[in-house]
Amino acid sequence: MHTCPDESLLRGGNQGGTADLPPLGWAGDFCLMRRARPGGASEARMTELIYHTDSYLREFEAQVLESGPAGVVLDRTAFYPGGGGQPCDLGYLEAADRTWPVSGVRKENAVVVHSCGDNPPAAGVRVRGRLDWDRRYALMRVHTALHVLCGVIWRDYAAHVTGGHMDVLRARMDFEFENMHQDLVREIEARANREVETAREVRVRLLPREEALAIPDLIRTKINLLPEGLREIRVVEIVGLDLQADGGTHLANTREVGVIRIADYKSKGRINKRLEIVLQ
Ligand SMILES: [Zn+2]
Numbered sequence: 001m002h003t004c005p006d007e008s009l010l011r012g013g014n015q016g017g018t019a020d021l022p023p024l025g026w027a028g029d030f031c032l033m034r035r036a037r038p039g040g041a042s043e044a045r046m047t048e049l050i051y052h053t054d055s056y057l058r059e060f061e062a063q064v065l066e067s068g069p070a071g072v073v074l075d076r077t078a079f080y081p082g083g084g085g086q087p088c089d090l091g092y093l094e095a096a097d098r099t100w101p102v103s104g105v106r107k108e109n110a111v112v113v114h115s116c117g118d119n120p121p122a123a124g125v126r127v128r129g130r131l132d133w134d135r136r137y138a139l140m141r142v143h144t145a146l147h148v149l150c151g152v153i154w155r156d157y158a159a160h161v162t163g164g165h166m167d168v169l170r171a172r173m174d175f176e177f178e179n180m181h182q183d184l185v186r187e188i189e190a191r192a193n194r195e196v197e198t199a200r201e202v203r204v205r206l207l208p209r210e211e212a213l214a215i216p217d218l219i220r221t222k223i224n225l226l227p228e229g230l231r232e233i234r235v236v237e238i239v240g241l242d243l244q245a246d247g248g249t250h251l252a253n254t255r256e257v258g259v260i261r262i263a264d265y266k267s268k269g270r271i272n273k274r275l276e277i278v279l280q
Contacts, residue, residue: 048076055249071113081107091131151242180273199255
């Protein structure tokens with residue numbers, strides 16, 4: 001979500017380098033976009049990103065397109081490759097009587113590469129992918145929890161997010177929040193948990209760029225600074241609370257977040273403040 005752009009989508013694209021990229025931070029949530037023109041011989045390979053449309057799929061069938069020590073490229077995958085502050089998934093690939101642990105996943109242009117050790121499944125093999133679901137689901141809970149927090153802090157305090165990082169069941173988020181102080185922390189925590197208990201639906205949509213740009217709430221994520229070549233923008237909405245351009249995996253409803261505890265508060269300067277959250 002909020003920190004690191006999905007550099008793999010930006011690097012080596014069809015046009016432009018990184019010179020016109022917006023700064024890292026909240027605005028850097030690019031893992032969500034699709035390049036307008038994926039054409040060109042070197043970009044003929046593509047992995048269908050199942051996690052973009054179904055974040056609850058934990059097992060799937062796929063074919064190995066390419067294989068080598070650097071990793072395995074599949075024609076489709078539910079493994080999230082990491083990006084936008086959300087770590088990658090882990091899990092297994094299986095075929096017949098063999099199992100390969102997936103120890104890392106990354107995105108390289110239009111494909112997702114799965115690290116499967118020295119003897120990965122060969123090109124052409126049909127495999128079954130199986131996510132480490134406990135890890136993934138915990139990351140979904142923490143990612144949606146951060147959006148709840150951002151939504152509350154924007155709505156009630158008009159503070160922007162400048163960065164963030166997620167881990168399994170814990171995360172930190174930085175805000176431009178000059179008036180933040182320790183006494184506010186419990187109030188923010190209570191308000192965030194109230195939104196969780198409200199059981200708000202979370203919707204994911206792919207919108208044409210122009211349509212996304214016309215949504216006033218999205219302006220604060222500075223998506224208008226995105227490279228011109230991005231035609232579609234993935235939008236994650238916590239209905240009634242928060243709307244963001246986002247490429248990560250999310251819960252279907254805020255009630256699945258559970259209880260948010262703000263475990264730490266740090267002032268990183270006059271304006272920049274950091275909150276750390278923990279989920280049970
Ligand atoms: Zn996010």
